[in-house]
Amino acid sequence: MKFERLNLNRREVLKAAAAVGVTSSLGLSGCSEAEPQQQAPVLQGAIGKDGQRVPPWSNWSGNQVSEPNERLVPRDTDELSGMIAKAKQGIRLVGAGHSFSPLVPTNESLMSLAYFNGITHIDKAAKQFEVAANTFLASAGEPLWQEGLSLINMPDINTQTFGGAIATSTHGTGATLGSMSTNVIGMSLVNGQGEVVHCSQDNNTELFQAARNNIGALGAVTGMKIQAKDKYYLQETSWMMDLQEGLEQAEALRDKHRHFELYALPHADYIMGITLDEVDEQALSQPQESSGDAYETFKTLSKVIDAVPFMKRFIINAGASTVSKEMRSGRNYEVFGNIRDIRFNEMEYSVPAEYGVKCLTEILDIIKKQNINVIFPIEVRYIKGDDIWLSPFYQRDSCAISCHNxxxxxxxxxxxAIEPIFLKYDGRPHWGKIHSLTAKEQSARYPKFDEFLRVRAAMDPRALFANAHIKNVLGLS
Ligand SMILES: Cc1cc2nc3c(=O)[nH]c(=O)nc-3n(C[C@H](O)[C@H](O)[C@H](O)COP(=O)(O)OP(=O)(O)OC[C@H]3O[C@@H](n4cnc5c(N)ncnc54)[C@H](O)[C@@H]3O)c2cc1C
Incomplete structure (x- = not known):
């Protein structure tokens, strides 16, 4: 999400709200008709083997929590292999905990590969590098740049680990660009028997097709080799359009730019377009004054609207009409990486690219029709199809539509309300985001589902790496 680009700041939103006469009656700290805030359960932590409490776990947004009875942090591959070989209960791997679906929660062993960290080798000639699995995406930009290289594409934050990002086919946007998993050319894992296994395009190819979207079900990924490209600068342009104009232009803009995405404003008549293209260093635009934390602005706007929900369309339109065109540029990894301080929950489905605009239109319609209490913009991105067995982009160019609150x-x-629309358009959910599909529906969406299950059974015959959610989405007993 890129609301920092929205030149909608708190002052302007309040100005817009004042213009419609609502602010005087508001205590913006909270009197509202909104639904009661969700209370996170208070977890004590399970009692571990040594009689001490084990710290409970929570994901980034707080919608997933669990009380593992053990935390494992192996220091190297030998120790990792030993822990897995001797394991008497289930193990779930955790990266940065940025998944919204229950991929990680366990009341058994929670394992972090925190010591498996850093870029371990860079091959400048081949434009490839090797990275330990728990390295944060944010740590790769600068060292690669120093060697003249960069990642081919990135998601809109950089606080995931490589291991976690690859496990769920984490992606950015760009019709000619695949997910991060498509840039992986080799991987090393420790399987459910504690054995080290390698796979690549030429070696152990079935495992390679499964491992590049493994949802943590095949074993512990210790490292990977990634194809990069020459370092590059990006120029980003964002601007607000009339909703109809934006929907009509979406596919042409997608085809014209290296990266293109849309942010549709629920209940309103505006849509924001964002393009990113490579530029020479000499063409970098002058830095602009920051427009502030737009997430915070939307949070404030949300409180205003909670108090006068019948005015939401008017208020959002008034705010959106103040947004001006913005440009910024810089090293690609600085432009891609956004800071997310305001937490949210998210559902994302990928539909065939040609259905993207239609699907978005139906979602916007149902939000209005059912008067759903959401103002959080809907993010629309394009991703090139691939050949990875459980990738949401398997054999089809896709449009990913992300809905948040x-x-x-x-x-x-x-x-x-919106999930049936995604399913109608043959959508496939992001494995790391909220969805309700079980193995029955997932298997119908992935032609190579059974092949994945076969590789999983060979890698982890004791199903050590399967929590309740993995059993549910893969159909394991
Ligand atoms: C603010 C925010 C923005 C996001 N933006 C995007 C985006 O732009 N594009 C996108 O596609 N997604 C996005 N996501 C989703 C996120 O990229 C994925 O959920 C990703 O899988 C999270 O990585 P992580 O390191 O946090 O892993 P976790 O969430 O901790 O784990 C994810 C999965 O990886 C497994 N895993 C982790 N490490 C290992 C390992 N070493 N070996 C084996 N398995 C492992 C876990 O068991 C789990 O199944 C976003 C999420 C948030 C919270």
Whole structure:
């Protein structure tokens, strides 16, 4: 999400709200008709083997929590292999905990590969590098740049680990660009028997097709080799359009730019377009004054609207009409990486690229029709099809539509209303985001689902790496 680009700051939103006469009656700290805020359960932590409490775990947004009875942090591959070989209970790997779906929660062993960290080798000639699995995406930009290289594409934050990002086919946007998993050319894992296994395009190829979207079900990924490209600068342009104009232009803009995405404003008549293209260093635009934390602005706007929900369309339109065109540029990894301080929950489905605009239009319609209490913009991105067995982009160029609500707002009614629309358009959910599909529906979406299950059974015959959610989405008993 890129609301920092929205030149909608708190002052302007309040100005817009004042213009319609609502601010005087508001205590913006909270009197509202909104649903009660969700209370996170208070977890004590399970009692571990040594009689001490084990720290409970929570993901980034707080919608997933668990009480593992053990935390494992192996220091190297030998120790990791030993822990897995001797394991008497389930193990779930955790990266940065940025998944919204229950991929990580366990009340057994929670394992972090925190010591498996850093870029271990750079091959400048081949434009490839090797990275330990728990390295944060943010740590790769600078060292690669110093060697004249960069990642081919990135998601809109950089606080995931490589291991976690690859496990769920994490992606950015760009019709000619695949997910991060498509740039992986080799991987090393420790399987459920504690054995080290390598795979690549030429070696152990079935495992390679499964491992590049493994949802943590094949074993512990210790490192990977990634194809990069020559370092590059990006120029980003964002601007607000009339909704109809934006929907009509979406595919042409997608085809014209290296990266293109849309942010549609629920209940409103505006849509924001963002393009990113490579530029020479000499063409970098002058830095602009920051437009402030737009997430915070939207949070404020949300409180205004909670108090006068019948005015939401008017208020959002008034705010959106103040947004001006913005440009910024710089090293690609600085432009891609956004800071996310305001937490949210998210559902994302990928539909065939040609259905993207239609699907988005139906979602916007149902939000209006059912008067769903959401103002969080909907993000629309394009991703090139690939050949990875459980990739949401398997054999089809895709349009990923991401719907969010603030972490303290109820997302269930919203997501329940829109999920049937995604399914109607043959959508495949992001494995790391909220969805309700079980193995029955997932298997119908992935032609190579059974092949994945076969590789999983060979890698982890004791199903050590399967928590309740993995059993549910893969159909394991
Ligand atoms: C603010 C925010 C923005 C986001 N933006 C995007 C985006 O732009 N594009 C996008 O596609 N997604 C996005 N996501 C989703 C996120 O990229 C994925 O959920 C990703 O999988 C999270 O990586 P992580 O390191 O946090 O892993 P976790 O969430 O901790 O784990 C994810 C999965 O990886 C497994 N895993 C982790 N490490 C290992 C390992 N070493 N070996 C084996 N398995 C492992 C875990 O068991 C789990 O199944 C976003 C999420 C948030 C919270």
């Amino acid at each position: 603030f972490h303290d707002k109820d997302y269930k009614k919203y997501f329940a």
